[in-house]
Amino acid sequence: KRFIEIKQEHGIDQRELLLMMNALGDWLPTTLHSSMFQLLIDSQGSEEQAARWGPLADEGRMIGCYAQTELGHGSNLARLETRATYVPETDEWDLHSPSLSSAKWWIGGLGVIATHALVQAK
Structure with a gap:
C-alpha cells in the first residue's frame, strides 16, 4: 500500500x-x-472496463491477482478447463472449474490479499 501512496504523493507513473x-x-x-492485473485491464479491457476498474486498481481501492495457472495444466492456456459463460439476464459471468485439476493455483501472495481476480478461462 505504501508504494501506491508514494506513487500518488509524487505523481509517479x-x-x-x-x-x-x-x-x-x-x-x-x-x-x-x-x-499483470493493471496492465491487462489497460491493454485488454474495453474502454468501459478500463474506465471503471483502472482508477480503482491504480488508487489501491481494488487489489487484483492474476489467476491463470491450473493445478493439472500449469500455464498451458490451450488446456485450461475453467470455463466462463456470460449470463445476459444478470449481466454477469459464470465461472466454472469442473474438476480438481482445473483449480487455479500459484496465485502467489495476492491470493491472500486480493479483492478481485483477473481469471483466465475459456
Whole structure:
C-alpha cells in the first residue's frame, strides 16, 4: 500500500512504480497487481472496463491477482478447463472449474490479499 501512496504523493507513473518495485530486488505480494492485473485491464479491457476498474486498481481501492495457472495444466492456456459463460439476464459471468485439476493455483501472495481476480478461462 505504501508504494501506491508514494506513487500518488509524487505523481509517479506506472512504469516508474514498477522500476521502484524492481529495484528492491525482491517480489512484493502486490507486484503482480501492478505488473499483470493493471496492465491487462489497460491493454485488454474495453474502454468501459478500463474506465471503471483502472482508477480503482491504480488508487489501491481494488487489489487484483492474476489467476491463470491450473493445478493439472500449469500455464498451458490451450488446456485450461475453467470455463466462463456470460449470463445476459444478470449481466454477469459464470465461472466454472469442473474438476480438481482445473483449480487455479500459484496465485502467489495476492491470493491472500486480493479483492478481485483477473481469471483466465475459456
